[in-house]
Each structure stands twice: as C-alpha cells, then as structure tokens.
Amino acid sequence: MGWIKDLGRVIFPVTCEVCGRTLVDGERVLCLGCMAAMPRVNAHLEPESELSRRLAGASKVRGVAAMFAYIRDTPYARVIQKSKYNCRPDIDHDLAMEFAAEIHGSGFFEGVDLILPVPMHTWKKLRRGFNQAEEIARGVGRVTGIELADNLVARRGHSTQTRRNAEERIRNAAGVYEVAYPEELVGKHVLLVDDVITTGATVMACCDALHGAVGTIDVSVLALAATRMA
Numbered sequence: 001m002g003w004i005k006d007l008g009r010v011i012f013p014v015t016c017e018v019c020g021r022t023l024v025d026g027e028r029v030l031c032l033g034c035m036a037a038m039p040r041v042n043a044h045l046e047p048e049s050e051l052s053r054r055l056a057g058a059s060k061v062r063g064v065a066a067m068f069a070y071i072r073d074t075p076y077a078r079v080i081q082k083s084k085y086n087c088r089p090d091i092d093h094d095l096a097m098e099f100a101a102e103i104h105g106s107g108f109f110e111g112v113d114l115i116l117p118v119p120m121h122t123w124k125k126l127r128r129g130f131n132q133a134e135e136i137a138r139g140v141g142r143v144t145g146i147e148l149a150d151n152l153v154a155r156r157g158h159s160t161q162t163r164r165n166a167e168e169r170i171r172n173a174a175g176v177y178e179v180a181y182p183e184e185l186v187g188k189h190v191l192l193v194d195d196v197i198t199t200g201a202t203v204m205a206c207c208d209a210l211h212g213a214v215g216t217i218d219v220s221v222l223a224l225a226a227t228r229m230a
C-alpha cells in the first residue's frame with residue numbers, strides 16, 4: 001500500500017517543520033539535516049545530568065530522558081509551540097516515535113511496566129482538543145510496546161505557569177495530581193511523560209503524588225524537550 005502514501009505525498013507534500021524542505025521516505029517531522037542539528041540534551045546517558053538534579057525533589061526519579069533543548073525563539077522550540085497552538089498532535093506523536101527509537105538501544109526503557117502521561121485538566125483538554133503528553137506517550141508506546149495507563153488524573157486545573165518563578169511554580173503544581181487505582185501501580189516501574197520540562201515542578205508534583213499514593217513504585221521521566229538552566 002506504499003503507493004497510496006507516495007501519492008498522498010505528491011498531492012500534499014510533507015515538509016520539515018524546521019527548514020520547510022520536502023521530507024523523503026524514512027524522515028518524520030524533521031529532515032535528516034535538521035534532526036542532526038537538533039540541540040540535544042542526552043540526559044539519559046549520564047546518571048548525574050543537570051536535568052536529573054533539577055528533578056531531585058522529595059521523591060526519587062530513576063532515569064530522565066529528553067530529546068532536545070528548548071531554547072526560546074529557535075525553530076525547534078517553535079515546533080513544540082506549533083503542535084500546541086495549531087492543533088498538530090501528529091508532531092508530538094511522531095517526534096516521540098523518533099526519540100524512542102533512538103534511545104531504545106540504550107536500555108532506558110528496560111524494566112518499565114507502564115507509561116503514564118502527565119494529565120491535563122478536562123476543560124483545558126476540551127479547549128485544546130488534545131493533551132500533548134498523551135500523544136508523546138502514545139508515540140513511545142508504539143515503538144517500545146509498553147502499555148499506557150491513565151492512573152494519574154489532574155484534580156484541578158492549575159493556572160498558567162509561564163509568569164511564575166520556580167518556587168511559585170512548585171507551590172502551584174503541588175496537590176494538582178492524584179492517583180486513581182493506586183493498587184494497580186504497586187511494585188511497578190512507570191515512565192512519566194510530559195512535553196517540556198522547565199523548572200520540573202509539574203513532573204515533581206506527579207512524582208510526589210505517585211510515591212505518596214503507591215509507596216513501592218519506581219518513576220522514570222521522559223519529555224520531548226527541556227529548557228536549559230542558566
């Protein structure tokens with residue numbers, strides 16, 4: 001059925017989200033050149049990464065992986081914004097597939113039982129149409145074969161984080177998340193998935209909710225992007 005896809009590409013050429021060049025077979029979201037030039041994080045390769053130190057809150061995080069550095073006003077940061085504001089869940093899903101395929105051989109997913117996307121409050125999801133974290137989780141699940149779970153829920157929407165400092169963000173995110181059916185997660189190693197890690201407040205709040213409700217649980221974290229700390 002490859003010809004149907006090829007025909008589709010002739011009629012609606014798929015272009016690189018960074019440079020606009022038409023993508024060829026085997027390329028997804030970005031062309032090979034832009035994929036190679038992507039500012040990488042590589043936190044999964046070093047146990048004492050800056051990113052893992054950023055997430056060293058009350059509860060222990062086992063492993064951390066992020067695909068690229070989120071640097072404001074760069075084309076790579078705009079790719080994430082485009083998915084969010086132009087309703088392009090395929091961008092999140094397909095980039096996550098690329099990243100999962102890349103790091104699969106590193107052993108990062110070894111022992112992970114379930115993938116838990118950071119939940120979005122219902123109203124916000126209705127407004128945006130989709131939850132980016134869920135799309136990323138789906139992309140990772142498709143490559144790794146690990147099942148998705150929806151045990152994490154957002155109890156209330158927290159107000160926007162962008163104008164807050166680190167301390168305010170942590171206070172704002174605390175208590176937002178809770179675990180439905182904690183008994184299903186006992187003794188499991190879960191992979192918490194989000195789109196962008198900034199201060200880490202959201203991820204740490206989810207992590208605290210999981211450790212608080214379940215007790216015996218291991219949590220690793222994967223995000224598409226992470227900001228660089230000054």
Ligand SMILES: [Zn+2]
Nearest residue numbers: 016019031034
């Ligand atoms: Zn490109």
